Amino acid sequence: MTEEKVHINEVLEPILRQVPDPEIPVLSILDLGVVREAILEGNKATIKITPTYSGCPAMDVIGDDIVSALAKEGYEAKVNLILAPAWSTNWITERGRKALEDYGIAAPLEESADKKALLGEEKIVKCPQCKSTNTHLVSQFGSTACKALFKCDNCEEPFDYFKCLI
Amino acid sequence: MNNNFIKYLYGIADNSLILGQRLGELTGHAPSLEVDIALTNISLDLFGQVRSYFQYAAQLSEDDITEDDLAFLRTEREYLNVLLVEQPNTDFAYTIARQFLFDHFHMLLMTEMQKSKDETLVAIAKKSIKEVSYHKRFSSDWIKRLGDGTEESKQRIQKAVNDLWRFTDELFHTTEADEAMIKEGIAVDVKMLKDVYYKNVNEVLETATLEVPELKYFQKGGKEGIHSEHMGFLLNDMQYMQRTYPGMKW
Numbered sequence: 347m348t349e350e351k352v353h354i355n356e357v358l359e360p361i362l363r364q365v366p367d368p369e370i371p372v373l374s375i376l377d378l379g380v381v382r383e384a385i386l387e388g389n390k391a392t393i394k395i396t397p398t399y400s401g402c403p404a405m406d407v408i409g410d411d412i413v414s415a416l417a418k419e420g421y422e423a424k425v426n427l428i429l430a431p432a433w434s435t436n437w438i439t440e441r442g443r444k445a446l447e448d449y450g451i452a453a454p455l456e457e458s459a460d461k462k463a464l465l466g467e468e469k470i471v472k473c474p475q476c477k478s479t480n481t482h483l484v485s486q487f488g489s490t491a492c493k494a495l496f497k498c499d500n501c502e503e504p505f506d507y508f509k510c511l512i
Numbered sequence: 513m514n515n516n517f518i519k520y521l522y523g524i525a526d527n528s529l530i531l532g533q534r535l536g537e538l539t540g541h542a543p544s545l546e547v548d549i550a551l552t553n554i555s556l557d558l559f560g561q562v563r564s565y566f567q568y569a570a571q572l573s574e575d576d577i578t579e580d581d582l583a584f585l586r587t588e589r590e591y592l593n594v595l596l597v598e599q600p601n602t603d604f605a606y607t608i609a610r611q612f613l614f615d616h617f618h619m620l621l622m623t624e625m626q627k628s629k630d631e632t633l634v635a636i637a638k639k640s641i642k643e644v645s646y647h648k649r650f651s652s653d654w655i656k657r658l659g660d661g662t663e664e665s666k667q668r669i670q671k672a673v674n675d676l677w678r679f680t681d682e683l684f685h686t687t688e689a690d691e692a693m694i695k696e697g698i699a700v701d702v703k704m705l706k707d708v709y710y711k712n713v714n715e716v717l718e719t720a721t722l723e724v725p726e727l728k729y730f731q732k733g734g735k736e737g738i739h740s741e742h743m744g745f746l747l748n749d750m751q752y753m754q755r756t757y758p759g760m761k762w
Contacts, residue, residue, distance in 0.1 A: 397560070397639075399556075399557060399560060399643060400557055400560025400561045400563070400564060400639055400640060400643060401556035401557050401558070401559050401560025401561070401563075402560065403556070429564060429632075429635040429636060429638075429639050430631075430634070430635035430638065430639075431638075432635070432638045432639040432642065433639075464649070465649075484546060485546035485547075485549065485550055486550065486646060486649065486650055487546075487549050487550035487553040487554070487646075487650070488549065489549070491553055491556055491557060491643075495546065495549075509646070511642050512642075
């Protein structure tokens with residue numbers, strides 16, 4: 347679900363798809379939705395990326411990874427960081443959500459459900475291991491800026507939940 | 513106008529920078545692992561926001577400066593943060609009370625900044641508000657948990673709120689630069705946020721079964737660069753690497 351059309355050059359697309367999020371390596375930066383534009387002119391590529399969180403330390407790494415991935419294919423890339431429009435978890439693709447779940451990270455809920463889950467009002471975050479909703483919030487802040495820490499009361503496993511950001 | 517604009521940016525950015533530095537001091541020292549991670553995550557969000565403001569200020573400035581120069585190479589009097597954010601961590605109650613009193617202000621500021629005539633400020637505000645709402649939820653929850661917790665926790669959080677209350681009024685002061693930018697439609701008129709701030713804060717305190725402090729005299733100065741005795745020590749810690757090894761990179 348993408349709010350506006352994102353233009354990604356079709357030659358660059360497969361290369362960018364190979365670039366993973368450094369903190370969640372199963373997730374391509376395209377599926378994470380941080381690439382907002384990719385233009386190719388001759389062998390010069392201009393890529394616009396937007397941070398998930400303002401202080402996300404992965405942004406510099408993502409920028410470097412894009413440049414080196416494109417350099418390998420003979421393209422000279424310039425990466426620009428843009429702030430608007432602000433990134434939203436709605437920009438994570440279906441494929442991205444599936445990759446998160448398979449990796450053991452619960453994908454973001456819708457905004458209203460997210461609030462209830464984080465406030466501990468309702469048990470709606472599904473354990474990515476056993477799929478039970480019998481889970482509880484341990485901390486609103488997890489191992490990275492974008493995640494909260496949950497624990498499953500069914501299989502007893504702790505797990506990360508990718509916080510909803512709209 | 514450029515000069516006033518840059519000063520206005522310092523005022524907002526320095527609040528986040530100095531509070532972020534204070535929270536960073538707690539890395540590995542918070543009472544529990546979850547709280548440690550939460551406080552440093554908040555610190556990281558604040559630093560991220562600071563980078564956006566400083567990159568913008570560096571771009572507007574006529575001097576050849578970078579975001580790092582602004583963070584690490586100014587003198588104490590050139591920092592324009594409010595006194596509240598430079599107050600020491602002291603203990604967990606003070607850390608939470610300071611965060612709570614700032615987050616509620618920060619939330620209102622980011623809400624209003626989205627109406628600025630300046631596009632970059634609007635973009636930063638739209639990005640930051642999502643993060644700040646998590647901070648506010650975290651600190652407000654802890655106020656309630658400590659206030660409505662044990663005798664000991666209640667007494668300690670009440671003392672922290674009482675002690676830090678004298679720094680809240682300054683949040684709503686404006687400098688000459690602020691006033692000039694308010695006229696341009698760029699800055700938020702923080703004077704207008706005061707009533708709703710105290711209403712929101714008092715509501716949480718009441719839910720937490722805490723007393724709202726009654727105070728007639730407040731402290732100010734930070735916004736004009738006149739800081740408390742704690743600021744020098746904080747800056748010393750924050751700046752020594754760049755002062756000792758100028759231009760050093762990570």
